[in-house]
Amino acid sequence: MKSFFIHLLFIMIPFLLGAQMTNGISSGDMELDQIRMEVKQVPTTRDTFTLRAIKMKLWSVALQQQGVPLADYVEVDNRLNQIVRWNNEQHQGVAQTFTDDEMSRACRVVDDGYAVLETYQNVASSETASRAFSSGLNPIDPATQPEIPWTAYKGNENLSGFTGANGPAKGERAWTFPVGLAWESKPAIEGDRVYLSSPGVRTILYCVDLHTGQKIWDTKQVIDIMGDQLYHAPNNQSSPVVLKDQILFRELGARGNLGPSKHIVHVDKKTGIMNHKIVAGHVDYRAGHAPFAANEEITVFSHGVQDIHLVPPVTQAFNRMVGTDTKTGELLWTFYTGYTFAEPLLDELSRVYVGTQDGYLFSWPGNRKYGHLPAPQWEFRAGGAIHRKPVVYQNHLLFGANDGLIYCLDRMTGEKRWAYDTKKTEQGAFRHFSTPYAADGRVFIGSADKKVYCLEIVSGRLLFEFEADDWVRSAPVVHGNSCYFATLKGSLYGLDFDGAGVQQRVKKQLGDHAVLADLAMKDDLLVINDSDLWSYCVNTKGELV
Template sequence: MTRVLFPAVLAAAALCPAPGAADWPVFRGDPLMTGTGTAKLPDALEERWTFKAKDAVEAAPAVVGDTVYLASLDKHLYAVELATGKEKWKVKLGAMKAAPAVRGDRVFVGNLDGKFFCLNATDGSKVWEFETAGEIMSGANFHGSNVLVGSHDSTLYCLNANGKKVWDVKTDGPVNGSPAVIGDVTFVAGCDSVLHILDAKTGKELGSVDLGGQAAATAAIADNVAYVGTMANTLVAVDVKKKEKLWSFEAPVRQQPFYASAAAGELIVAGSRDKKLYGLDPKTGKKVWEFATKGQVDASPVVVGGKVYGGCLSDDGEFYVLDLKTGKKVQELALDAAVCGSPAVGPDCLIVGTDKGVVYCLGKK
């Protein structure tokens, strides 16, 4: 699909060179947090390799070049070879649920103690550290040479390349999701039930939209519309130019929260704690299909090449491949445990972690 960007996106791109087309450098793959990839994945996924951490891997990995970056609750950030899963280095930073983000030769990640780190991507050595007053669940994103990250101290921070604060914006509750960035505008939704639209250069609020419920999910943006799930059992679409709500979707029966972040493309694909994945019409919010999973869906699904990929919190670790247009199951894999981690997309594979700390590379052997 064509994505209409604010004109200032070109200036931002000049300041921050784009990653390779096959890279997945931030939580949902791109600055707009769409959760969509352009890789060519095999018709049937196979286990290429596994990597074992000592505790759960709930964060989406980052994939850049020949390296996968993995954050774990075992207090370590790992760098492993994309081709083999062999460990390159690891560094102890504290328990982490936030997705690592990569720009150039730097890796950025926050921990549950509220510390945000900038590391050398080559060896994991610390470049700088910034401390917030709450746990960090938010993955980082970038604007020009600055880095954006949210904290449970009810603040979205903008830091410069040296780790010094450029600006911060207070919200009326913890910031769970990663900030989306389009041109010189950034968006953040949190526990104050509001989507904040901010000037990424200054932090000045350009507008806000009431979501009708607290948000644990990251907003995905496509064609100037933000799609964000709420704890009030709804998925909401917001026109970010007009700064108004377009529609709100709620399951017809047994409504549950949307903790997983949506994938935004031809359809809006969202997972819910009602044990279902949904495909929604992006213009109307009408349900196109639904697929019943064997467990709650907290891990954010991704869309690649006309297929949906996502897991659930069942003990058997079901991981599903669905047809994007119809929602019909194409393949089902049994991983070792509940799939609590959101997938990342490599050049020809997916990387996803489980509750037992096993990270799977799924592609063609």
């Protein structure tokens, strides 16, 4: 069967692996290959400098990751760094303006860089030459190597620890372990289109056909050229929000509020072109995810000042919620929540719900202009941290907390309807439960005790529990009387349930990496993002579409 795989690579996407360029060997990146041909024909100018420089730097990184030594290119990169700033942090975030002489010299450097990298591309494409490795060192014998105390980061308080090891001696693979990226971005499906976030320096959002995986458009960014722009470039690790005419995502990156990564971006749904940006405060890339929610009326996001490069540094976790007008960015309100690591929920009435580290769940109408909101309309305190977004079903609000309980509240008053105790919590889990999924009077929720629970919403009665092969961090989805969920082992499960019990019908290994992102479903098709940055589309039989 035809496979639907979309790989959201950080650096580049191999659209044409093995394909040959008209005038050389393909890099696997269509945009780069086109620029390579243009550089050979037309020297770089002020108009073409920025994009060519970005692609040159990305090309060098891709070659380096293929094992190509880049000694000659380093000299070129150093020449460019003598012309461009390292970053704009010391200039209050204002972009550099190049004189004609500076730009002329920078353009020549870019042309020289492409010429050098062309030779390296030939090395990379020769299959074996790029991986050549020689060393006169002998590997360490673990049996005779004395134990070295390593009691702090980098060995000691002076960060000068040294193990005495020679390092890699053979250049051979010793072992592999699927680490991946802590990828929590959920696919968004509307009609026959799927919207996928990408943490790329160049490409940050994809729109693909649900049934074929064919790319309809992608969203590309052009960033200021600096010495560290691969570090400071905004990237997208949020779950896209689909509105009538726009797709929204929230930037994440480096360099604090003086850097470029501090916006909620509006993308034209038809073309993939970025329309405008609304300032939402910087989210440092170490946070791993940039939570927000939006509808046509208001946008709600977590906020904490994250300016680690200031002197002294300011490093706050998210500790407040902010509401703005979706179209204009006008500030409507702010509310101090205490530390919060959960995505906010914005319901169809524009009410806001958010959980906190201290176990509070707060709610208030979000579509009013409060300024500083002194108190929520109601609050409820659970017995443990609430680190996942709740879900609304009719007049019920459902969520799990780190005390091992699944709660149901009246969503308008916060009054507790019931709480179900799972009797077991995983102490090593920062988030014990997934976000719930509610349908047809039932709520489904995954947990770090490797189980999925199904309860009757009105009564809180347990209908079934099912143990899987690992933690269930992503929210399940339901189709009829079948429930689908994925685990940290990368396994997809399909369960059939009725009044008599539950039966496993599907178990499919999607990949080697964990699934952290919530699943998305349309009709009988599921779209699943894993932490290796692959997006899978499978049917309810577990077959790749």
